[in-house]
Amino acid sequence: MTGRRADRRLGARWRRRRPLRTRLAVAASAAVALVAVCVCVASFFVIRYKLYQQLDQNLAQTATLVAQQHEYDKDYGVLTGECRFLGAPACTQIVPADPADDPKKPYLLPVARATRQVAAGELAPYYTSFTLPDGKPGRMLTTHYGKGAAVQVAMRADIAERGVRQTAAILAVVGGAGVLLSAVGGYWVSRTGLAPVARLTATAERIAATRDARHRIELPPGPRGGRGEDEVTRLATAFNTMLGELEDSVTARRRLVADASHELRTPLTSLRTNAELLARADRLTAEQRDRASAALGRQLREVTGMVNDLIELARDEEPQPLLEEVRVAPLVEHVVNAAREHWPAIVFTYDAAPGAADRTLPGVPSRLSRLVTNLLDNAAKFSPPGASVEVSLTTMGLAVRDHGPGIAPEDLPHVFDRFYRAERARALPGSGLGLAMARQIARAHGAELTAEHAPGGGALFRVTWPA
Template sequence: MRTRLALITSAAVALVALGGCAAAYVVIRHELVRQLDLQLTQQATLVHQEKRGQGPGPLYGECVWLAAPACAQIVTDRTGTPGGPRDEDLVLPVGEATRQVAAGGRAAYYSDITLRGHRMRMLTTPQPGNRALQLAIRADTVDQGVRRAGGLLAAVGAAGVLLAAVLGYLASRAALAPVTRLTATAERIAATRDPAHRIELPAAEAHRRDEVTRLADSFNTMLGELEQSVAAQRRLVADASHELRTPLTALRTNAELLARAERLTPAQRDRAAGALGRQLREVTGLVNDLIELARDEEPQPLVEPLRLDRLAARCVEDARGHWPDTSFGAELAPCVVRGVPARLARLLSNLLDNAAKFSPPGTPVEVALTLSGRTVELTVRDHGPGIAAADLPYVFDRFYRSREARALPGSGLGLAMARQIARAHGAELTAERPEDGGARFRLRLPGEAAPREAPEAAS
């Protein structure tokens, strides 16, 4: 890429330099010839003034050296015709165009001739009495000047092409320096499989916002996201292996115990079989939760408009069945949001189960759904021990369980899954510590008021 850019830049600059030299050559040649023509015009004026008042007179038969090396002769419209002056008496060539000028049928004109081995510039201009004046001046100086200018411009053009090549290479090297660093960083990441590398921009380039610098910044941002993703995957694998180790060990122990069932009493066999079933259900639930967390976004074909108030009411009813000793209160404003009903139901169920788990007997779990403008807000509030200030930043982390929750059932994945579902729906889920105790989880997502006869989307 650097070579191509250098070649393109050099070719463009070289074409401009050569074009400038060619244009300068044409202008110089034109100006020198114009000066020569001007000199011929001035000499013709002098000859005309000298011959004013004289008769036709003889034809000039030799060169007349005026103010410059020149030849002049006067011809008539009968020159070179039968009965007219003879061509051999003339120094400058006479043609039909010259006789037309003498006869008044043509205007003055310039022409290039060769006389006695010298290239000359000739002016043919009309004179009174059906005559024409031919005045020729040597063009050697013009030819020499044009050749000298052409040689100098050729040298300048060659130097310009060489300079263009050098500048093109330097420009491509400077312009593609971030790309070179980007390539080197990508190669290091491919070799080491470590996304912690970054493209280091010099201080002189860091403040610039050109396309290449923005590309480097975007690549660094992508590397940061990739590093976070890899770190999250590694943490998930490490946490999952740690959480699965205990139930799998218990499963293996109970399975080995049941394998020697002939040595156990019927009561012992029943206890071992019951424990094995519970542990299988725990492991199955944990694996299902891990599979759910491995999904980063919701399937778009499943997204649909739904009545969030009706979905929340149904989740509250289900929670009352799962937690019969806990009182659930709900104030739900009719509203419509877009989402996957099953996933939003899972989010609400996780919040309700978490609130019921920490609610002391006789204390209610309060659920409220309000609409403010184009934002729907759902809160789930319990009156339990609340969230410690040290635990608040980590309540949505996978497998995180506070000291008070370690003795309670659960895998520590419910709130992490709830936040992931919320983010997949473009929503925000936060945890708060109310001043009067307990914990409050607040979900904000885009929505609108439900129409009077809106069909129920959740089932």
């Protein structure tokens, strides 16, 4: 048992140390070689059986002929002489069941106890391979001969033995050639089959060395996704897709860092200026100190809000323990009432369609409130004083419309990008993260947020709930 465990450990260690190409070549070669050897061995036994079967049929025909020629006579002993001719039965003798009836003349063929049993009818006829007195191989049939006797017919088996030896030699050469070809074929199969895997490995190592996700694996020409593609091609296609996603992720991260550093540079500079100004408060008047302190507090709130927004954007999914069935209508109504207090100069109208009050959505209430709040704040920010913001809720989704300047066609594809601010919004407060965060929250809850230019002017944002 200990030896088996040691052999298994050695085999596992060999598999770990050898490359995949070598292991595949060895496995393929061993499989083909095993099949070749098994075919050769099976062919050898089949040919040997056929050669001896033909010889045995000749012996059976001769025994039948002898029995017909010497029907039921008691002429025990040798009928024909020595087996001198190749392929011709020249040795026959009749043996009684009782040894007392044996003739005085000695038998030429071996007589055994089984021969007496066949003569007595106690044993079935049988074939025997033996060596003739001249050293030549022979084949003998012992069968019934009348009552109380057996006939033995023998003939030289040189042809069968020579055929068996020649067959063994030929099949040994064929088997050796098959093993050699299997080794060559196994190496070719491993080299050809693992070529895409080798390219994939080289691409992965190049990306790891250069940190450049723009590299791709070369794929064979033809349409992708067909039924004729093999597993390695599908793996390479999936790897290229993963590289594309990785490149997009790296690009987005770099752009986020660049945008965040750009957006934070101005408020941080203002914070430092006001902090240095307040450090010389003894030289300032009370009005100047109050103004600098208020500016410092406002800028701190802006930076804090921007950092919190960045943290929220860095989270792709909602925490599962906080998910619950949220009734949408009361949540939207509460957010609209809070917006009326925060934006007293804007008129918010809220309309809920029949059946919307029963609509529930699995999610995090605070995050869904943030989604609606960001949409309302965006609408109020771009609306002139006294304008209205229309909020309508249906069983299918939520719509928020303002009557501001609307969204320019060139800005529409970018309104949900992080830190993107249209030309007309540069002077307005905000960091450009509100709509990006709103879309992320919507998608995290299985919803979709879209923007469009409202008929008659203004912007229209739609949130479509999941079915």
